[in-house]
Amino acid sequence: MxxxxxxxxxxxxxxxxxxxxxxxxxxxxxxxxxxxxxxxxxxxxxxxxxxxxxxxxxxxxxxxxxxxxxxxxxxxxxxxxxxxxxxxxxxxxxxxxxxxxxxxxxxxxxxxxxxxxxxxxxxxxxxxxxxxxxxxxxxxxxxxxxxxxAGDVMGTGYHAVLESGMRAGDTAAVLGLGPVGLCAVQVAKAAGAARVLAIDSVPERLAMAESFGALPVHLTEQDTRAAVRDATEGRGVDVCIDAVGHPDAFDLALRLTRKCGTVQAIGVYAERAQVHMGLLWIKSLHVCAGHANVLGHVDGVLAMMSAGLLDxxxxxxxxxxxxxxxxxxxxxxxxxxxxxxxxx
Ligand SMILES: [Zn+2]
Ligand SMILES: [Zn+2]
The missing domain is CATH 3.90.180.10 (Medium-chain alcohol dehydrogenases, catalytic domain)
Structure with missing residues (x-):
């Protein structure tokens, strides 16, 4: 074959x-x-x-x-x-x-x-x-x-949102609008996020996230931290999903997330990376990481896709x-x- x-x-x-x-x-x-x-x-x-x-x-x-x-x-x-x-x-x-x-x-x-x-x-x-x-x-x-x-990318977006503990009414940010990031935008909206800020530097990807109901923020042409402050009365987002898997993205996620919020690193990390532990500590951030439990989520993902909640x-x-x-x-x-x- x-x-x-x-x-x-x-x-x-x-x-x-x-x-x-x-x-x-x-x-x-x-x-x-x-x-x-x-x-x-x-x-x-x-x-x-x-x-x-x-x-x-x-x-x-x-x-x-x-x-x-x-x-x-x-x-x-x-x-x-x-x-x-x-x-x-x-x-x-x-x-x-x-x-x-x-x-x-x-x-x-x-x-x-x-x-x-x-x-x-x-x-x-x-x-x-x-x-x-x-x-x-x-x-x-x-x-x-x-x-x-269902067996990979949407399951991973679903996992990112679920594991972050995001609640209905929260404001979420998604860093990196590859397929996983774009799926996470859809899941966050479907799970009741009041606002989703979608951050990337590729215009077509930003436009697609906007078509899913997110507020697009250009990583380099806009001030991402100001955009997040504007959207959250200065607090920072409740949940920030790093769908990039690069230390710069993780560092930005620490800065965009409000005190006691959650940074969810779903992007792939394979190397040692520096983390601003002082920032993480002083803001009492929660961090979760790792690849998705797709086997555990596949039925829920299929149900949401069948119902048209995720597409x-x-x-x-x-x-x-x-x-x-x-x-x-x-x-x-x-x-x-x-x-x-x-x-x-
Ligand atoms: Zn894959
Ligand atoms: Zn086993």
Whole structure:
């Protein structure tokens, strides 16, 4: 079968790889109908996250179940399904508390040996372990390209807002309007934020956030701190979501957030970074960080998308074939796309 494989930093190749086989009673095999290119894939593309040469990439997917192991009961052959980007065992200390993202034996699709050697979904077929936990039937009437957001990007935006403790009536700021930031804007609005300030330097992304009901603030052409002061009677926002994953963004988040507010770092951090601990301490800020518990949120996200409360479809800027993956990665790397959907 054809699959998108990592070769070297800046180089992916569509190659022939062996088809997956069921090896455990909880497995399913899904024929991929649509798969996304994600910001996390770019971390691999840049060599910031290391995977083995030849490893199949991708972790956002919608498809059709073609076979299941004996212990899979929630889905059947022929079902149209979407999947989450990681697996979980359902039995460990963390899974028993619903913290599926911290499962002791979790595996992440398309991230090489360090995250469980689970081949990615930018391929014609994908093996899905713990299929009952990882897969969901696509709700009636939902398109492939909308459904594939539930298992990663929209689930991450949902997690960012939920974990921040944002309440109805709060004012939130979202730093960084990539797909996760834009989804967080939608979730914050849907969860009752009175105002959402959306901060970025790309005009098209600011315009999209505005179309979702946010107040756009240009990072460099406007005074972001003044904009936040104006919107909050000088206090600062109740919740600030850092969807960038850069120390400068985190530092700005500390400054934009009101006393006793929450800074939510959902953007990916992989390195040591300096934090102004004095500012954090004197303002008594809450900080939460880490990747999303998408397995724990996927049903709620699907319900909100089905009800029309969340709609990621404006984020899909490009449709390309799987064979065009090298172009898709290069395009995404140039920040010319928000979400690219590949079709095998
Ligand atoms: Zn992703
Ligand atoms: Zn577990």
């Amino acid at each position: 054809r699959a998108v494989t990592f070769q070297a930093p800046g180089e992916v190749l569509v190659a022939d790889v062996p088809e997956p086989e069921i090896s455990h009673p909880g497995d399913a095999i899904v024929r991929i109908d649509a798969t996304g290119v994600c910001g996390s894939d770019l971390h691999i593309y840049h060599g910031r996250v290391q995977v083995e040469q030849g490893f199949t990439l991708g972790h956002e997917y919608v498809g059709t179940v073609v076979s299941i192991g004996d212990d899979v009961h929630g889905i059947a052959v022929g079902d149209r399904v979407l999947g989450c980007f990681q697996t979980a065992c359902g039995r460990c200390y963390f899974c028993r508390r619903g913290l599926f993202h911290k499962c002791d034996s979790s595996r992440t699709f398309g991230h090489g040996a360090t995250l469980g050697s689970l081949a990615g979904t930018q391929a014609e077929l994908a093996l899905v372990p713990s299929a009952d936990l990882v897969l969901r039937k696509v709700p009636q009437g939902m398109s492939d390209e909308v459904a594939l957001f 990621p479809s404006p984020l899909v800027t490009h449709h390309m074939s799987l064979e065009e993956a090298p172009d898709a990665y290069a395009l995404y790397d140039r920040r010319e796309a928000l979400k690219i959907v590949l079709t095998p």
